Amino acid sequence: MKLTTRIFGEIDIEDSKIIEFPKGxxxxxxxxxxxxxxDKDKDTNNIxxxxxxxxxxxxxPVMDPLYVKPDFNPVVPEENIKDILPLEDEDLLVLVTVTVPQDITKMTVNLKGPIIINSGNCKACQIIxxxxxxPVKYPIYDYLQKQKELAQG
Known part of the structure; x- marks a missing residue:
């Protein structure tokens, strides 16, 4: 599938890489x-x-919640993810949305509404x-800065 996007320009998406959200x-x-x-040009795997x-x-923009909150481990009733089952542990990918306001120091992630992706069947859902x-707005700027400083040694 060819697509012209706002961020990436013209891209070609393989059918096997399409993730379906049955309920949006x-x-x-x-x-x-x-x-x-x-974004390969930005050279970051975090976002x-x-x-x-x-x-x-x-x-x-999305990221792995464990990168900014290592103890992220909510209890999710099976009823909430029934549209993407069966789900094996090795196929589980959890992401959270990132909000980047004009004042970048106020950057947050939404830990209340994670996105659960089943990479085994390419189905996903967003849950509450x-x-x-x-929280819906978990501040991450200071944490990201500390991680950057540690990486630079």
Whole structure:
């Protein structure tokens, strides 16, 4: 599938790389097909993009929640992920959306609404975690800066 996107320009997505969200994502129930992208030019594996194939203008920055909150381990009832089952541990990929406002120091991730991807069957869903330990706006800028400093030695 060829697609002209706002962020990546013209791209070619293999059918095997298409991730289906049977019920769409929160706020966008009609968007059901996505591809997970990363920007090779930026040379960072931390932030990737969930690129909509239904609306090429729409892409959300996402990242692994364990990178910014190593103890992220919410309890998720099987009922919440029934549309993407069966799910083996090795096929589980959890991502959270990243919000980057104009003031980059206020960058946050949404720990309350993670995206669960089953890489085995290329199905995914976004769920709501019913736990106050996981806020919608979890600040990450200071943590990312510390990680960057540690990496630079």
């Amino acid at each position: 994502i929160i706020g966008f129930p009609d968007m059901t097909q996505f591809a997970l992208m990363h 990737r993009w969930l690129q909509s194939l239904d609306d090429p203008v729409f892409a959300m 975690i019913d736990d106050d330990d996981y």
